Amino acid sequence: xxxxxxxxxxxxxxxxLSGEKTSKTIRKLKDMKGFYEDEEAFNKxxxxxxxxxxxxxxxxxxxxxxxxxFGTSFLNPGKVGEEFFMTKGHFHxxxxxAEYYWGLEGEGVLVFMDEDGNASAEKVCPGSLHFxxxxxAHRLVNTGDTKLAVGACWPADAGHQYGPIAESGFGVRIKExxxxxxxx
Ligand SMILES: O=P(O)(O)OC[C@H]1O[C@](O)(CO)[C@@H](O)[C@@H]1O
Ligand SMILES: [Fe+2]
Numbered sequence: 487x488x489x490x491x492x493x494x495x496x497x498x499x500x501x502x503l504s505g506e507k508t509s510k511t512i513r514k515l516k517d518m519k520g521f522y523e524d525e526e527a528f529n530k531x532x533x534x535x536x537x538x539x540x541x542x543x544x545x546x547x548x549x550x551x552x553x554x555x556f557g558t559s560f561l562n563p564g565k566v567g568e569e570f571f572m573t574k575g576h577f578h579x580x581x582x583x584a585e586y587y588w589g590l591e592g593e594g595v596l597v598f599m600d601e602d603g604n605a606s607a608e609k610v611c612p613g614s615l616h617f618x619x620x621x622x623a624h625r626l627v628n629t630g631d632t633k634l635a636v637g638a639c640w641p642a643d644a645g646h647q648y649g650p651i652a653e654s655g656f657g658v659r660i661k662e663x664x665x666x667x668x669x670x
Pocket of ligand 2: 576624
C-alpha cells in the first residue's frame with residue numbers, strides 16, 4: 487500500500503491552512519454594525535477594516551451528521567472605542583453541538599454565554615485549550631497588539647445561529663480601560 491503525502495497542511499506556528507477543501511471567510515467592520523457599544527467610534531472607522539478571517543477545512547458537506555470541520559480564526563488587533571476586535575459570536579444551529587478552541591498565537595479572551603445570558607470568559611494564549619460545551623454561545627476577542635490565531639474543531643452539522651447574539655449580545659464586553667483589560 488502506498489503511504490501518500492498529506493493533502494492538507496496546518497502550520498504549527500500560526501495555524502495557516504493549505505490544501506484541498508479549504509476556504510476562507512473574511513469579516514469586516516461593516517459586517518458588524520450594531521455589535522459594538524460605541525456607535526460613534528464605529529462610524530468614524532473605515533468600514534472595510536478587516537476584523538478577522540477564518541480559514542476552514544471542510545472534508546465533508548455542511549450538515550453531515552458525525553462529520554467534523556477544522557478552522558483557524560485570525561483576529562487583527564484593534565478596538566472600536568474601548569472595545570477590542572471580536573468575532574460575531576454564535577450559538578450552534580443544532581444547539582447541543584460542542585466545539586474545541588485552542589490558542590495558537592497572540593493573546594485573547596474566549597467569551598461564553600448560556601441560554602439564560604450568564605456569561606463567563608477564559609484567557610486565550612498559545613497552547614491554551616478550551617472546551618465549548620453544547621448550548622453555550624462563544625465569541626473570540628483579540629486583547630493583544632498582535633494577530634490572534636485560534637484553532638477550532640466542531641461538528642459539521644453544528645451550523646451557526648447569529649440572531650440571538652445580534653439581538654442581545656453576550657451580556658459582557660471586553661474592553662481596555664486605563665491600560666487594563668476588563669470584562670463589563
Ligand atoms: O462565526 P463567527 O462567530 O464569526 O466566528 C468565527 C468562526 O469561529 C469558528 O467558531 C471556529 O473557527 C467558526 O465556526 C466561526 O465561523
Ligand atoms: Fe462554533
